[in-house]
Amino acid sequence: xxxxxxxxxxxxxxxxxxxxxxxxxxxxxxxxxxxxxxxxxxxxxxxxxxxxxxxxxxxxxxxxxxxxxxxxxxxxxxxxxxxxxxxxxxxxxxxxxxxxxxxxxxxxxxxxxxxxxxxxxxxxxxxxxxxxxxxxxxxxxxxxxxxxxxxxxxxxxxxxxxxxxxxxxxxxxxxxxxxxxxxxxxxxxxxxxxxxxxxxxxxxxxxxxxxxxxxxxxxxxxxxxxxxxxxxxxxxxxxxxxxxxxxxxxxxxxxxxxxxxxxxxxxxxxxxxxxxxxxxxxxxxxxxxxxxxxxxxxx
Amino acid sequence: xxxxxxxxxxxxxxxxxxxxxxxxxxxxxxxxxxxxxxxxxxxxxxxxxxxxxxxxxxxxxxxxxxxxxxxxxxxxxxxxxxxxxxxxxxxxxxxxxxxxxxxxxxxxxxxxxxxxxxxxxxxxxxxxxxxxxxxxxxxxxxxxxxxxxxxxxxxxxxxxxxxxxxxxxxxxxxxxxxxxxxxxxxxxxxxxxxxxxxxxxxxxxxxxxxxxxxxxxxxxxxxxxxxxxxxxxxxxxxxxxxxxxxxxxxxxxxxxxxxxxxxxxxxxxxxxxxxxxxxxxxxxxxxxxxxxxxxxxxxxxxxxxxxxxxxxxxxxxxxxxxxxxxxxxxx
Numbered sequence: 012x013x014x015x016x017x018x019x020x021x022x023x024x025x026x027x028x029x030x031x032x033x034x035x036x037x038x039x040x041x042x043x044x045x046x047x048x049x050x051x052x053x054x055x056x057x058x059x060x061x062x063x064x065x066x067x068x069x070x071x072x073x074x075x076x077x078x079x080x081x082x083x084x085x086x087x088x089x090x091x092x093x094x095x096x097x098x099x100x101x102x103x104x105x106x107x108x109x110x111x112x113x114x115x116x117x118x119x120x121x122x123x124x125x126x127x128x129x130x131x132x133x134x135x136x137x138x139x140x141x142x143x144x145x146x147x148x149x150x151x152x153x154x155x156x157x158x159x160x161x162x163x164x165x166x167x168x169x170x171x172x173x174x175x176x177x178x179x180x181x182x183x184x185x186x187x188x189x190x191x192x193x194x195x196x197x198x199x200x201x202x203x204x205x206x207x208x209x210x211x212x213x214x215x216x217x218x219x220x221x222x223x224x225x226x227x228x229x230x231x232x233x234x235x236x237x238x239x240x241x242x243x244x245x246x247x248x249x250x251x252x253x254x255x256x257x258x259x260x261x262x263x264x265x266x267x268x269x270x271x272x273x274x275x276x277x278x279x280x281x282x283x284x285x286x287x288x289x290x291x292x293x294x295x296x297x298x299x300x301x302x303x304x305x306x307x308x309x310x
Numbered sequence: 311x312x313x314x315x316x317x318x319x320x321x322x323x324x325x326x327x328x329x330x331x332x333x334x335x336x337x338x339x340x341x342x343x344x345x346x347x348x349x350x351x352x353x354x355x356x357x358x359x360x361x362x363x364x365x366x367x368x369x370x371x372x373x374x375x376x377x378x379x380x381x382x383x384x385x386x387x388x389x390x391x392x393x394x395x396x397x398x399x400x401x402x403x404x405x406x407x408x409x410x411x412x413x414x415x416x417x418x419x420x421x422x423x424x425x426x427x428x429x430x431x432x433x434x435x436x437x438x439x440x441x442x443x444x445x446x447x448x449x450x451x452x453x454x455x456x457x458x459x460x461x462x463x464x465x466x467x468x469x470x471x472x473x474x475x476x477x478x479x480x481x482x483x484x485x486x487x488x489x490x491x492x493x494x495x496x497x498x499x500x501x502x503x504x505x506x507x508x509x510x511x512x513x514x515x516x517x518x519x520x521x522x523x524x525x526x527x528x529x530x531x532x533x534x535x536x537x538x539x540x541x542x543x544x545x546x547x548x549x550x551x552x553x554x555x556x557x558x559x560x561x562x563x564x565x566x567x568x569x570x571x572x573x574x575x576x577x578x579x580x581x582x583x584x585x586x587x588x589x590x591x592x593x594x595x596x597x598x599x600x601x602x603x604x605x606x607x608x609x610x611x612x613x614x615x616x617x618x619x620x621x622x623x624x625x626x627x628x629x630x631x632x633x634x635x636x637x638x639x640x641x
Contacts, residue, residue, distance in 0.1 A: 099442025
């Protein structure tokens with residue numbers, strides 16, 4: 012686009028910046044800042060002004076030459092959020108301007124606060140300065156203030172190697188073939204699935220496997236609102252399913268029906284992955300889906 | 311004290327963009343208008359208010375003198391402030407007693423730069439300006455300190471914008487959308503006022519707007535040394551000017567942000583009977599450095615044309631209503 016000859020860009024700038032004398036009071040504050048200390052000055056009436064002024068704003072009298080180290084922590088008294096920082100702002104991430112009453116000061120310092128999250132910003136919050144790597148004696152030696160540490164996140168992680176042997180290996184070998192294996196207790200005649208070699212109730216032996224159908228009844232269920240990679244969608248349903256012929260339910264996902272339509276007594280059948288994709292894993296059963304049969308009365 | 315009155319007021323039809331007029335071209339029509347209205351072509355004193363940072367050039371007010379017909383040499387002064395303070399200087403000059411008339415004018419083109427960051431340059435160079443604290447930022451801090459309800463703030467903006475649409479000199483602005491801080495509009499404009507003392511006032515107009523009180527007070531510059539939710543200096547200035555000595559029919563307040571109007575109403579102890587900013591106020595037109603003078607002019611115009619008997623005008627300077635000037639006008 013051709014430029015308009017009657018429009019001109021005009022910049023007002025003092026090349027290299029404007030050199031200013033600080034005087035003893037502001038200079039003391041900035042010198043201490045270079046040492047990562049924040050000082051205020053005491054007025055004749057005993058108040059501590061931070062940042063220091065040459066005069067008491069309440070009376071106009073000169074301040075004393077007593078300097079007091081304050082902070083570095085302080086309390087936010089007022090703040091306003093800046094969602095889109097400007098180039099001249101001290102940080103380039105969203106932040107809050109705040110008035111900060113540093114511990115030991117009677118006035119508030121204006122500076123930027125960078126919380127972990129906008130919602131963490133609040134009046135009364137405790138903050139501490141985050142210093143520039145090489146302070147030079149400038150108000151921006153404090154890069155910004157950050158919330159005091161009130162909690163940490165502790166990583167917890169340990170690795171294990173599991174081996175499906177014994178009765179679980181037998182059960183999973185059945186799942187690989189597309190069959191659910193259980194077993195009947197010789198003493199109390201209860202049928203358990205997955206297959207196990209002894210009865211958890213009476214301790215009696217279960218010498219043989221028993222093939223169970225992949226149909227059953229929902230005895231109870233839960234609607235889950237947190238995503239799970241195995242589930243088809245959110246919310247999803249996990250349910251206790253009593254396989255036909257078994258005496259104890261097993262836990263599985265339920266799909267193929269809106270979560271709010273799942274109910275106790277609903278008849279379901281396992282949805283298997285195609286034969287070519289099967290392994291010795293419960294992932295062979297995607298989930299259970301309603302069969303459409305009438306509900307079962309649960310005792 | 312001599313009786314000093316406002317006998318004429320004129321303002322430009324303000325624009326929200328740069329029309330290309332130079333500052334003298336912007337000023338000339340309003341100077342001519344008040345000259346015609348009063349019949350005066352020479353004044354005992356002339357004083358203007360403007361800000362070099364708006365134009366980005368030093369001594370920019372000097373070139374504006376071209377609009378005055380300043381030869382043979384006139385007695386002239388300038389304040390690097392809103393022209394409301396130029397009016398104060400002219401009022402003090404008239405109290406000396408040796409002259410009877412004064413011309414006061416102010417102008418500003420905020421369309422030339424980014425006012426939001428230009429206003430950072432008024433902050434102290436040690437503690438605040440280096441942080442890049444911009445105009446919206448410190449206004450946001452004050453709004454938070456006050457903690458007014460969103461609905462009340464929105465209603466002030468809606469009312470101001472609606473009044474501004476009815477004011478031929480203000481901008482035609484839509485109702486604001488969104489729930490953030492509403493900034494005053496970018497505005498180019500100028501205004502002029504003629505003051506007359508003693509018998510001259512009554513000879514120039516049938517209903518002079520007499521200045522019955524005029525005072526200004528200032529607070530510490532640094533934001534953290536003040537209670538931002540209140541304006542102690544506006545309250546002090548209002549008391550000194552005698553705002554409370556009679557009913558206030560209309561108050562023109564230099565409130566650039568809605569929360570400032572709430573703070574000022576309280577400081578000036580205005581009751582619900584007072585109509586605030588019927589011109590639309592700075593939320594409808596904000597030619598910086600003329601805005602405060604326009605408040606005085608709008609308040610005076612209602613007495614000059616007989617609509618009101620007692621009005622109050624307020625002008626502000628500095629960050630977060632640091633410096634406040636209050637004028638009481640009576641017919």
